[in-house]
Amino acid sequence: MENMIQLDSLTKTFDGYHAVNNVSLEVKRGEIFGFVGLNGAGKSTTIHMMLSLLKPSSGNVYLLGRKVTLGSYGLWEKVGFLEQASYYPGLTVEENLDIARRMQKLPDRQSVARVIQKLGLASHKNKKAKHLSLGNKQRLGLAKAIIHNPEILILDEPINGLDPAGVAEIRDMLMDLSKNHGVTVFLSSHLLEELAKLADRIGIIHEGKLIQNIAMTTLEQSLKKEMKMVTENLEGYFLRTIQSTRGIN
Numbered sequence: 001m002e003n004m005i006q007l008d009s010l011t012k013t014f015d016g017y018h019a020v021n022n023v024s025l026e027v028k029r030g031e032i033f034g035f036v037g038l039n040g041a042g043k044s045t046t047i048h049m050m051l052s053l054l055k056p057s058s059g060n061v062y063l064l065g066r067k068v069t070l071g072s073y074g075l076w077e078k079v080g081f082l083e084q085a086s087y088y089p090g091l092t093v094e095e096n097l098d099i100a101r102r103m104q105k106l107p108d109r110q111s112v113a114r115v116i117q118k119l120g121l122a123s124h125k126n127k128k129a130k131h132l133s134l135g136n137k138q139r140l141g142l143a144k145a146i147i148h149n150p151e152i153l154i155l156d157e158p159i160n161g162l163d164p165a166g167v168a169e170i171r172d173m174l175m176d177l178s179k180n181h182g183v184t185v186f187l188s189s190h191l192l193e194e195l196a197k198l199a200d201r202i203g204i205i206h207e208g209k210l211i212q213n214i215a216m217t218t219l220e221q222s223l224k225k226e227m228k229m230v231t232e233n234l235e236g237y238f239l240r241t242i243q244s245t246r247g248i249n
Helices: 043-050 073-077 094-103 110-118 133-148 163-181 192-196 217-246
Strands: 003-013 019-027 032-036 058-063 079-082 151-158 184-189 201-206 209-215
Touching: 003 043, 003 184, 019 043, 019 058, 019 184, 019 201, 019 209, 032 073, 032 163, 032 192, 043 058, 043 184, 073 079, 079 133, 079 163, 110 133, 110 217, 133 163, 133 201, 163 184, 163 209, 184 192, 192 201, 209 217
Parallel strands: 032 184, 032 201, 079 151, 151 184
Antiparallel strands: 003 019, 003 058, 201 209
């Protein structure tokens, strides 16, 4: 299966401090990769290098088989990203998305209406972005990221500020894009429990190092095995306790 995202020994150093330290990973077409770590672990720095917002100290990033450099402008026609909820505060939701449409050179003006509907922003389309709730600002950022139907989505903390219903809606949307449209999704979060409901694979970063890269099926099997062992041990303990109480040898 084709690699859509590839990081090769990616490293970023600030004044001798390794914010990202020799990270290598691959993400296949249509896969959802969850990038999880505590705040300050190196998630955002990694994503900034993936988006060419930061130059790596060493190592390389490849998207769609092409090396990412400061001049990789053509890539962004096929890559959508949410680095943070960015918008023009004095413009409406509809106006913000129409600017995004024109920047992506999309001739179909109905693409704005479609993405507004998809992200549940119809009742807010005439509201200025600065008056949106935090969750709806996040929805606006996601709408901008997917308006041009990208092949890769790179999302940094996409569910921040969303209520549980909003989180479920975004989860369903990303799973649909992945499973039914072959979109590759790379998303970071500090919420392992939420990523576990969505991702095909999980990468755990800690102090700049990728300490685990594991398929969710493998992780689930491991957890089930551990839970079975715990259950069996508890059952054995209770049985021995009962026998001891009753004086049974």
